[in-house]
Amino acid sequence: MAPTRKTVVRHTFIPQSETVWASVKVRVEARGIPIVDGSGVQTTEGQNGLWSAESGICVVKAISAPPPPERLVVSPTPIPMLGNKYFRVVFYPCEQRFFAGRLEVNTPQGWRVAGWLVSMGRLVLRDPQGQPEEYRLAASSCLLGPPKVRTQGELVFECPVKTRSGANITVQVRVEAYPEDNRLRLTGTLKADQPIDLLAWGLPLVYVHQRDEAVFPGLEWLVDDELSSDSLDIAADHPDRVRYVVHPHMVTIPVIGIHGPHGTVGVRWDSLPPSQHRRVAVAFASPDRFNHQRSHLVEIFLPPVPEYTPVNHRVAEKPYHLDGPNPLVLAASIQLDGQAEDALAPIEDYVKSKKPDPAHPLPHTSFPQEIVFSTRAYLESLWDAETRKWWTTKGNAILSSQGLPPDFAADLMLGAMLTTDQDLKKRCLDRVSEVCQVLRLPPRLDALRVGGRADRVWANAGRVVALLASRRDDGSWRFNADRPGTGPFVGMDYRELGPHDALEVGTCARNAYEVLAFARITDDQALYREMILTLALMEQFRVPRAAQVWEVPVHTPDILAAADAVDAYLEAYRFSGEKRWLDDAILWARRGLPFVYLWSDAEKPYL
16 A cells, blocks of 8 residues: 555455344554554554554344334334334344344435444443443333323333342333424433442444534534544644543534435434533544444433543443432434435424523623623723723734724713713713824714715725625635735744635625625625626535634634625525525525524533
8 A cells, every 4th residue: 555545445244143242353564654543643553553443243133124104103023113204213133132223214215224223222330349340231122102192102122231249220211203203212211229330321322324414513514524523623632622522511502413315313412501410421423433333423321521421431430329219311312304405404403393591691781781891891901001092902912903993982982872870981981082083083973883974884895896806707705825924823824724725605705795785785786696606606515614714724614604604695685585595594594503502501601
């Protein structure tokens, strides 16, 4: 093999019997050539030209399942099966117990396999000698659930475990489906007849075979062959580069969506504050290279991170002591949508079906009082008494500058109008008066905020002329990395932020919005028609990126790019009334959802 080249080595074997775990080991030797593994880490073994890994496969009994259903079907025997017109799950026996479930979805091309539930869960205990004791859970029986709702289908799997120390543990996994719902609901219950120290317990592992897009809100937005926990958007040695099992505060929406050739599989759970024992941990690997699997993993488990389980671990350091009659309960749902076109479908479903947590109270009781409080910045922290100017940016030598922006004075005028504190009002007006004398502007809110005829200011003809001059013949604006001695980072190599001439929706959207706003205000039909080329170009992108390359690299997903695209397409719709542009605006609003926190924690009021 030549350096940097890839190859795939395949080996075929025929298993002789069923087994919940057939170990597979791989060893690579290249004497004198250092080897780096898929996560970019070089071990001592790798430095010496050696690499080895171990994984495994489950071999289940071959069965012939009946045709997929056109209505709600629930059957505990002879082949446990649950499904409706959207999906079905078929449970396979292994060594006379039920161990794996095949997830099938109804797609436009017919019924297809979307993934698997592997095992009935994972259980790790600490034995009396302090050593971990691990079990791959399998069910000894499958029964119909109680008829709580006539139109509900439910299967109940019992997974008994007898530990080496004599404890009897029962894990029950309930699987539910409804006729007009594409979600499969999983509920696990764990009970023990004596105290146990729990190091890990999870619901069935969700493995999705093929993926062209995956979204873990707040953490990952992967397309094509990109890897989770990669260093594409973060330094390889950064402590948050590995995002396998994360701190729950990093998750903006408790849903993971994985899209492939047969639709989307979504996993949804509850995000709760640490005071509630139902808070869960989540493992995500796409693909699961941590366990050397090519499929894509999601697992919901306990004990929670970081109170018991360290970040990026799936076994607790501090055991959860279960003692008493109250069982542990885990719950999640799996959305199986064979019609979905992207990985955002389960996130959109979450937004539609669950009301977001209410906003925390404002620190200063109301928005007017927040504005009044903010006047302190213009009176104190941003004001330089020696130069009699404001700090407009404040940081290192490159990012620190001063000036007298009229907008700052306008903010002070607004604060003076809203406050009931006469002393504060006088201080605001005195500072405005001082600044306006230098700027030669009247101390009025409209003059400071707009500075002339509002329509001309908002249209901003000079800015639009400059934008059109820099626009390419294909309708694009691109990232300019070739600007030595200019920009906010003078002397830095902008190619570290992305390739020169990079094209993304974010490099175009804000500029398109400004030009289209000018076209609408001035009723310039020809300019609107010219901008259709840019609007069509922006439709080729699916991930919001590159709206603020001075803040984040070109490739890094960014909510501002989604917001700018919404603004651009709304301007086009307001001008033309063409529904195509409104649909595009809605699409980019959907693509902004993964960046927004939709749950709250009282200990973190700014989530």
